[in-house]
Amino acid sequence: MNLKREKEKLYSRNFTKFGFDMNVFVSVVTALSVLAFSLFTILKPELSAEFFGNVNTAINKNFNWLYIFTANASIAFLLFIGFSKFGNIRLGGYTAKPEFKDVSWFAMMFSAGIGIGIFFYGVAEPIFHLNIPEGLQSGSTFDNFKVMYLHYGIHAWAIYIIFAIGLGYFSYNKGLPFAVRSLFYPLLKEKIYGFWGNVIDTVATLAVLFGLAVSLGLGARQINAGLNYVFGIPNTPNVQVILIIFITLIATMSVISGISKGVKWLSEANLVITGVFLLAITLIGPTVYIFSTYFSSMGIYFRDILSSGFFVAIESSDVAWQGAWTIFYLAWWISWAPFVGTFIARISKGRTIRQLALGGLTLPTIVITLSMTILGATGINLNDLNNGAIAQAIESDIAISLFEMFNYLTDSGFLQVALSIVAVIAVTIFFVTSSDSGSLVVCSLTSSGKATVPIKQRIFWAFMEGTIAISILLIGGEAALNTLQSAVIILGLPFSIILLIIIFSLAKELQLSYKKYSHNQNIRLKRRLGKIERDAKFE
Template identity: 35%
Template sequence: MKKVTRVFYISAIVAILFIVWGIIPEDILPEANLNNVTSIIQTFIVDKFGWFYLLSASAFLVFAIYLIFSKYGNIKLGKPGDEPEYNYITWFAMLFSAGMGIGLVFWGAAEPLSHYHSPPFGEETTGDTAKTAMQYSFFHWGLHPWAIYAIVALALAYFKFRKQSPGVVSAILEPLLGERVKGPWGTLIDFIVVFATIFGVATSLGFGAIQISGGISFITDLDQSITLQLVLIAIVTVLYMISAMTGLNRGIKYLSNVNIILAITLMLFLLFLGPTNFIMNLFTTTFGSYIQNLPSMSFRMTPFNQDNTWIKDWTIFYWAWWIAWAPFVGTFIARVSRGRTIREFVLGVLLVPTIFGALWFSVFGGSAINLEYFEGADIMQHVDDIGTEAALFAVLEQFPLSTFTSIIAILLISTFFITSADSATFVLGMQTTGGSLYPPNKVKFIWGIIQSSAAAVLLWQGGLGALQTASIIAAFPFAIIIILMIFSLLKSFKEEAKEIDLKKKR
């Protein structure tokens, strides 16, 4: 444990204290329980600074697009002779698995269906509402979140592999803050990163267990009990800890490739068994309307309708959630992107996951809406009766070989579950050992246990929502950190461009 920094000890202590706070029953702390306190803080931030999240996320996307066309696009994330460590297929699979794989499976059918029944504007369950529902699903999982990830990952990869700085977020700000990043300010920045990662991933582990148990309950006679969910967390913990101990080039690499194969198999299966023509027509028209309306959606608020909470509940919530996930996903993407140019990196991170995600929502969300709009199936009733996790399995049930496809879906959720947790233990290890590319197994083991314990204990106590809220609260200061990252990057790019120009003149 010689490599660990003080961020490790501070973060571990705070995480344990939060878990303890989360399991204290409400009758003991009626006003000061974790769920109540975090909800009050989150409500205040969303109510008062929702505009800040919208402006920030849009600014991050504009900056990412600027980098593609800028003179800095040819700068390599590494030394001039460095070549990419992974081929394109493996690279896309790894960044996609870490980025939002399990979320796409969870929300692929559920989100478009939810917007169809409770739209951001207009009447519910109409043809126009269906188009709007798909458009906003593309929006929430498209260019904006991947731009946030791209900026954080780019900054980490640039400073780590090209400038040989420590692979921690605080080191990125050295051009702006100077030596202060090596003191309390740097510790605070890295703590925010670790805090958001621990609780963001722990929440996803809990929700993953809920969906796996929901799928098992849907196709068997087993009850979706808390016992089943805790057993699933225990099993997956063992699996991802084994994967984490094998290192990046074995466990995560192989599992990410398995993820992408299972995801494409399930998606193609439903595409060709389902209403293929309708799905592809929907994909084409929705992608066009998404691009066309991207500016207006990016800045849409409802100042004259204070009672409309849709933007707060969905768009602002998502932008805060993606920012909270950015330290984790960004660190992981940076680690697997050495040797690529800035232009190649940004294009890959922005476009490939966005297009794949749009196709995914068209297949699963489109199938769900098609079943309700044209065939009178009541998929939403399953969601109301069982929960959001039932939407995917309720859709699959309407098609041939539903048991087989449901099993494939459960396997897909499980492998995404494992890779997300595996990636997170690596990132937490890296961020608490001064940026080591090969954090000790002991450190990864400790973070793995803390993550799973947080998910299990708070799932048992019903406090996962509070944990998610705590993670999103961390997004507010981290959004400011990302803005500082952009200025730090631009300053470094300009200095490097001057050096290159001087060398040419000589």
């Protein structure tokens, strides 16, 4: 089968009028599904909340092992291909060069991934984890940080990187469309160009749109809480809607300018802003305690990574805790894999599988665990010194925990306000970078996997994300937002299976490619004569 011809036939079926270039099936079914879900959530809030809540509970009880197995299988496979002969493969072929410098690449990957969690849960999560299931306890005072690393560290990034390597390899090296459907080529073959391919891309698009809508809603709440705490701006749905509109407008401008300009510039700026912000807290706060906590916690994290990573709760109370925390996080990262994984694949052309597998596992893990330890250790230290004041603020509203910490960090009113303003700016940019990179991913998925799409289409999907978030928040309120979050988490179940399929597909395809390469007599002869390095041209 001629893959290039099949791809062109797929593209030829797109709707290409009025400045759009859309796959009709994916776009229409996605729009109708969004409308149906929004109406169900808004018109029947109690019924929808009960339905999705019950489904989530059933998944936590019966499939918690699947999420844990998927995350650990992803880590194992990445370590295998990272250290094996397959690590030499370059996404895009042996002549491909990276489009972005290392710092820009990392900044975009980090900003689109889980960087926002630093601000939302950095202070609160170590305090939440002072009481954890017995199966996760090691008798150390740093077990709470170990659990936080489990949620934000290697397991989370392995999920994203597996998706990115799979999509990058099948698209750049095998010439398949830059869409989730291509991951199923070893199983479905030419069927990815028809109905089943459209269904796969539709489900992936819904996961991205709903995930971003939840992210925008939660982000607006935290930004509003910060503005209310510092400047007295009312903490109301109307203000949050204005914030979503503001974020959407900036994201739209970024999307119009493209990845190499708007998205890259914002990501780099946010890396600098966040770095300066965390450095300031480290210097003002309990510096020695922060670093002591980090190194001790990292040692315990890696010492217990197998027992903690494979822990599956059995007791009912432990099942409830694990469902609310570990399974929630894994399901969320898995459901976000079509978004973050696709975006990482987009910015990683020209990089080797080894760079992605090993660099993608280690660098983000080191940065995010250090960042969250700076906030978490500072929060715990100040909480102990002030009779549990930080814990009380967390119970009241987790969104203000960061800003409450500033009041106890320094007596200087100027520094308190300055840190709060920088935090609000950083949080805002994190959500903008998530929104703009998400819009680009949706554009690719709804155009049958085209690398570039018309500007009108980019604007349309950027506004669609904001519209979904505003509709849910304004009409359905916080309850509808929580219901939408539950629905996104449910999507983690089918995508767990998809991730396992990706591992199987990659293993099969890489082995076939290497076998074909090894039997190429011309290459073997040149290698024997020393004219090329071993495996240098293995694609």
